[in-house]
Amino acid sequence: MTVxxxxxxxxxxxxxxxxxxxxxxxxxxxxxxxxxxxLLCALEGVAVVSAERNRWLILPDHALWIPAGVRHSVxxxxxxxxxxxxxxPEALSGQPAxxxxxxxxxxxxxxFLEAVNxxxxxxxxxxxxxxxxxxxxxxxxLRRTPLSLPLPREARLTALCRxxxxxxxxxxxxxxxAAEMAMSRSAFTRAFRRETGLAVSEWRQxxxxxxxxxxxxxxxxxxxxxxxxxxxxxxAFTTMFKRVLGEPPRRYLxxxxxxxxxxxxxx
Numbered sequence: 475m476t477v478x479x480x481x482x483x484x485x486x487x488x489x490x491x492x493x494x495x496x497x498x499x500x501x502x503x504x505x506x507x508x509x510x511x512x513l514l515c516a517l518e519g520v521a522v523v524s525a526e527r528n529r530w531l532i533l534p535d536h537a538l539w540i541p542a543g544v545r546h547s548v549x550x551x552x553x554x555x556x557x558x559x560x561x562x563p564e565a566l567s568g569q570p571a572x573x574x575x576x577x578x579x580x581x582x583x584x585x586f587l588e589a590v591n592x593x594x595x596x597x598x599x600x601x602x603x604x605x606x607x608x609x610x611x612x613x614x615x616l617r618r619t620p621l622s623l624p625l626p627r628e629a630r631l632t633a634l635c636r637x638x639x640x641x642x643x644x645x646x647x648x649x650x651x652a653a654e655m656a657m658s659r660s661a662f663t664r665a666f667r668r669e670t671g672l673a674v675s676e677w678r679q680x681x682x683x684x685x686x687x688x689x690x691x692x693x694x695x696x697x698x699x700x701x702x703x704x705x706x707x708x709x710a711f712t713t714m715f716k717r718v719l720g721e722p723p724r725r726y727l728x729x730x731x732x733x734x735x736x737x738x739x740x741x
Contacts, residue, residue, distance in 0.1 A: 476503045484509045489565035490606040492589040493558045503548035510560040511569055512540040515578060519554035520688050527625045530575050531684045540573050551688050557586050559609060566610050576616035585609050620718060623680050626669030630655060642681045644704035648674050679718050696723055
């Protein structure tokens with residue numbers, strides 16, 4: 475278990491602060507919050523972040539925006555190198571009020587690699603200040619991705635969803651879930667969307683992707699993962715994957731492998 479306390483860092487009189495951290499596989503970062511908003515980037519490795527009754531999978535080439543004051547915890551799936559950009563709430567107008575995953579641009583990755591080598595009390599009027607100012611300009615432009623899994627608040631629905639997360643499968647129908655909840659199909663689907671903001675099928679597809687991505691990144695075969703998740707073929711799984719994330723698994727993984735090579739390169 476790891477306890478995070480950056481209160482001293484957050485008091486540094488600069489609008490943007492950058493920090494790199496390292497964590498071992500299996501580590502758990504206990505629930506905590508920050509006075510500043512945080513853009514939590516996975517430079518290497520994979521982690522799951524939990525907050526606001528939601529779960530986000532953070533992969534290389536991605537980052538999670540966490541608004542100031544939001545309590546969150548982190549589960550480290552693989553040896554993890556993170557980059558955190560802490561933003562003063564008054565430094566960026568119109569900061570998003572909800573946590574969400576974004577895809578890092580090449581420019582943003584390059585800016586981080588420059589910023590992490592600067593002293594915390596950098597010179598605001600010189601090149602360091604310009605780098606940090608450009609980071610502020612780039613944050614609102616980062617594209618959101620659906621690597622999140624909102625959990626319902628209703629206790630029985632929550633239990634149903636947690637069981638699915640523990641053992642996701644493409645099998646099983648909405649009618650079976652509705653029957654388990656002693657609800658009609660229409661009443662169940664309305665309640666599920668009201669609680670999660672997603673259709674049942676969309677939520678289950680995201681859960682399957684969140685389960686599959688760490689295995690894909692570890693080198694497991696697509697066909698084996700598709701079979702374990704109840705898909706009839708690798709092609710069926712690939713079709714679902716592309717529909718949700720916009721790219722087939724191999725292309726998506728190739729982009730993340732390239733991102734890892736860039737962020738891991740010595741400077």
